[in-house]
Amino acid sequence: MKIILLMIPLLVTTLGSLEIDYEERIPYIQKNNGSIKGLVATPALNALTRSGIEYELKEKPSKRHLHEIKSNQKLICALGWFKTSQRETFAKFSKVLYQDQPMGIVIRQQEKPIFENKKLEYILKIPKRLLTKASYSYGNLVDNKIKEYKTRTTEVYTDNQKMLELIMKKRADFMFMAYEEASVLLEQSKYESLEFIPVHDMPQGNKRYMMCSQKVDDEILKIINQYIE
Known part of the structure; x- marks a missing residue:
């Protein structure tokens, strides 16, 4: 495992840093002194920092997140997305970052x-x-x-x-x-x-994830997932 931990940051550096896209959406994601915080942002950035993986934050509208992840041209993840069967056909997902209360x-x-x-x-x-x-x-x-x-x-x-x-x-x-x-x-x-x-019969709230392009190696996600709390 130590070997994998050392190789993953090298792999990301070789291919370019991991792009982390977000759209400000309080209280999940909120801009904060050049970075972001919130119910989704804080656990995501804590995991990325602890993993040692180089990343770059970029603010973009959510429709751009979806388009760029679908196109699979670069190492990119977007914060706070729901996992659906349709999205699983073109994207990879982290562990749960946050689960909402019933909608x-x-x-x-x-x-x-x-x-x-x-x-x-x-x-x-x-x-x-x-x-x-x-x-x-x-x-x-x-x-x-x-x-x-x-x-x-x-x-x-x-x-x-x-x-x-x-x-x-x-x-x-x-x-x-x-x-x-x-x-x-x-x-x-x-x-x-x-x-x-x-809503009277609404089930437990939706789970929010980091959604990534297929280009993001499974080992990269595995390392990030270890640090999601």
Whole structure:
């Protein structure tokens, strides 16, 4: 094992440093004095630092993460992605960096009676419009149910804060969001007309990983995984 530990940093150096892509998304990833921190970022960077593997942080939009990992042209990993069966066809994944609490929905407060204490099936079948982010997964369960029930959706290429504004403007009626993220964003006074509510039968929250291109050697991931706590 000592031999492998010595060879891995050399392998990365020979091929180029490992690119670590991120998109700021509080509380998972937050810029911090030239680096990043958060529920996902902190365990990831701690593992990379302890592994001795050379890496370079790059801030990019999430759709770029997906495109560059799919293209498999370089050593690249992106932080905080969900593992899905479709993504496993073109990417490799680390150990779990963080597991969310059960996901809920964000709605306009005046529509709370429509959504409160309801099951996922009911919410996805009612004639209300769901706001989703393009190229984003809400986990296998929710993704599959949206397709199964043919839920009316509006798909956008923007971040959660702008998506919340679209809910306020009635461009859509609800959106899925992790409790951790909603609890931070909805503290802002500009979102006082919105509310996060749990979904009655939502299972344990999604697991977040480091998603890497196939070009990243299995031994590199194995070493990083040893230091993920």
